[in-house]
Amino acid sequence: MDFLQLILSGLANGCVYGLIALGFVLIYKATEAVNFAQGDFMMLGAFVCIGFTNQDYMGLDFMLAVPLSILVMGAFGYAFNWGILRHMFGQSQTSIVILTIAMGFIIRFIAGTIWSHEPTSLETPFAGQEVRAGGLVLGVNEVMIVVVTAALTLLFYLFFSKSRIGLAMQAASQNQLAAYYMGIPVKRIHSLVWGLSGMVAAVAGILFASKGAIDPSTGLLGIKAFAAAAIGGFGSLPGALLGGIIIGLVEPLASRYGPAGISQIAPYAILLLILIFRPGGIFSQTQRKKV
Amino acid sequence: MSTQTSTDAGTAAPKVVLQIDNLESYYGPIMAIRGVSLKVHEGQIVTVLGANGAGKTTLLKTVSGVMDPEKGTVNMMGADIQTMEADAIVRRGIVHVPEGREIFPLMTVAENIAMGAFTRNDKGAIAADEEMVYSYFPILKERRSQRAGTLSGGQQQMLAIGRGLMAQPKLMLLDEPSLGLSPLLTQEIFEIIVRLNKEQKVTMMLVEQNAKVALDAADYGYVMELGRIVMNDRAEVLAASKDIQEFYLGVSQDENQRGQRRWKQRKTWR
Numbered sequence: 369m370d371f372l373q374l375i376l377s378g379l380a381n382g383c384v385y386g387l388i389a390l391g392f393v394l395i396y397k398a399t400e401a402v403n404f405a406q407g408d409f410m411m412l413g414a415f416v417c418i419g420f421t422n423q424d425y426m427g428l429d430f431m432l433a434v435p436l437s438i439l440v441m442g443a444f445g446y447a448f449n450w451g452i453l454r455h456m457f458g459q460s461q462t463s464i465v466i467l468t469i470a471m472g473f474i475i476r477f478i479a480g481t482i483w484s485h486e487p488t489s490l491e492t493p494f495a496g497q498e499v500r501a502g503g504l505v506l507g508v509n510e511v512m513i514v515v516v517t518a519a520l521t522l523l524f525y526l527f528f529s530k531s532r533i534g535l536a537m538q539a540a541s542q543n544q545l546a547a548y549y550m551g552i553p554v555k556r557i558h559s560l561v562w563g564l565s566g567m568v569a570a571v572a573g574i575l576f577a578s579k580g581a582i583d584p585s586t587g588l589l590g591i592k593a594f595a596a597a598a599i600g601g602f603g604s605l606p607g608a609l610l611g612g613i614i615i616g617l618v619e620p621l622a623s624r625y626g627p628a629g630i631s632q633i634a635p636y637a638i639l640l641l642i643l644i645f646r647p648g649g650i651f652s653q654t655q656r657k658k659v
Numbered sequence: 660m661s662t663q664t665s666t667d668a669g670t671a672a673p674k675v676v677l678q679i680d681n682l683e684s685y686y687g688p689i690m691a692i693r694g695v696s697l698k699v700h701e702g703q704i705v706t707v708l709g710a711n712g713a714g715k716t717t718l719l720k721t722v723s724g725v726m727d728p729e730k731g732t733v734n735m736m737g738a739d740i741q742t743m744e745a746d747a748i749v750r751r752g753i754v755h756v757p758e759g760r761e762i763f764p765l766m767t768v769a770e771n772i773a774m775g776a777f778t779r780n781d782k783g784a785i786a787a788d789e790e791m792v793y794s795y796f797p798i799l800k801e802r803r804s805q806r807a808g809t810l811s812g813g814q815q816q817m818l819a820i821g822r823g824l825m826a827q828p829k830l831m832l833l834d835e836p837s838l839g840l841s842p843l844l845t846q847e848i849f850e851i852i853v854r855l856n857k858e859q860k861v862t863m864m865l866v867e868q869n870a871k872v873a874l875d876a877a878d879y880g881y882v883m884e885l886g887r888i889v890m891n892d893r894a895e896v897l898a899a900s901k902d903i904q905e906f907y908l909g910v911s912q913d914e915n916q917r918g919q920r921r922w923k924q925r926k927t928w929r
Contacts, residue, residue: 539766539774543761547774549745549761553744
């Protein structure tokens with residue numbers, strides 16, 4: 369029973385990691401850039417929602433604050449690519465990576481200035497509520513996380529396999545030049561992907577903040593999600609979610625059954641093993657991308 | 660230039676679909692096109708011949724808007740398009756069928772073909788055009804739910820052409836359709852290109868190294884060397900010309916001094 373309880377709370381954590389990793393992978397697949405500010409995007413999404421719904425700030429209804437924050441973060445991601453990154457088109461990967469790292473610092477500083485560096489909790493209507501099933505006691509927020517992640521996964525699947533824009537995103541990521549030739553507005557598609565990953569970050573942030581207090585340095589969680597994306601196979605959306613869930617599950621189990629401190633190391637130890645024995649990640653793509 | 664256009668309009672000759680004037684393009688720091696001018700008339704197949712590195716692909720990329728020229732104009736049916744974005748140019752009816760295997764490898768054949776119609780919204784006509792593409796390339800219909808990356812080279816080339824057709828082009832830019840294909844497949848592809856030109860009224864601008872098949876299919880030809888047009892004439896005249904026969908068709912004339920000298924000169928040019 370104890371074990372099951374750990375698994376379930378690990379699963380909830382893992383879903384959040386998975387969603388951040390999803391943001392990494394979305395951007396990497398579409399634009400071949402790695403957004404090291406993805407964790408900070410998540411943190412910002414959470415604080416935007418706090419700003420909308422908490423009584424200390426605007427005090428809007430939670431059900432209104434959530435879609436609003438998702439929209440704001442979507443616009444933020446779109447604008448970030450459109451206003452800044454687009455002008456670096458053609459620069460080396462390194463400069464883009466450094467730019468996103470710097471962006472992470474800036475976001476952390478701005479969030480700290482607006483919402484203070486003290487830990488803050490998101491006020492949700494289901495805070496502290498529990499569901500009991502058998503002998504298990506589950507927080508409603510944990511159940512929500514798993515349900516929302518599953519729904520979002522389905523939504524993404526439909527978006528990428530059925531919608532016109534989703535297919536165009538796939539096409540642009542598989543062969544950018546050919547996408548240009550087909551009249552796909554590749555630069556706009558890139559901005560849309562950034563918007564999409566901003567929206568995913570907002571969802572991840574809101575879910576994470578519903579579990580406990582956050583502060584501006586929460587964004588450093590992004591490094592763990594980066595490991596999750598690499599474990600899953602950078603470039604695979606289901607891989608990102610799976611990698612996140614693996615890390616989420618390993619952490620509580622390692623701290624419960626392993627020696628002290630091991631849970632901090634475990635995610636990176638797994639990453640190391642994966643990189644040694646299966647360098648492409650679990651869902652490594654058989655087809656190498658051509659340049 | 661304006662006088663030139665007016666004389667064209669005066670005669671009964673077919674409309675000029677594409678007119679390129681004094682085009683200069685850089686490929687990185689290298690000037691790949693050094694002042695190219697050419698014309699493509701409606702309904703024609705025009706071929707641009709040249710060896711590797713002559714600037715043929717850069718020329719097509721500049722026309723389709725993937726690269727911006729440094730100087731010169733690209734005019735399509737009266738409108739200058741050299742500064743337009745690639746997607747605006749596709750909407751105007753120029754589609755670029757890239758060389759080699761530039762398809763979407765992880766998408767199915769059917770999805771690849773659907774991507775060709777990205778700029779269109781008329782669902783009924785798109786479905787009809789899909790059937791049209793499959794009628795020209797029946798093998799693609801058989802493989803429609805297969806991943807495009809698993810197709811053979813010839814099938815991928817067919818897919819690239821079929822996908823390009825889906826954009827309802829007025830002018831199709833074909834970049835080395837024979838690249839990496841067996842002579843038999845090359846012939847098959849070129850037969851289809853000629854049929855598309857006749858039956859679907861698609862004007863073609865065809866870039867090739869394989870001068871023989873290209874001149875057989877084309878109405879008019881240009882020869883490019885090191886970024887410049889060095890020769891242009893009707894295809895049958897080019898095919899009969901001594902220089903073309905020597906350098907592109909590999910027909911050996913008597914081992915004369917002239918040929919030796921020309922060859923040396925070409926070498927020192929590089």
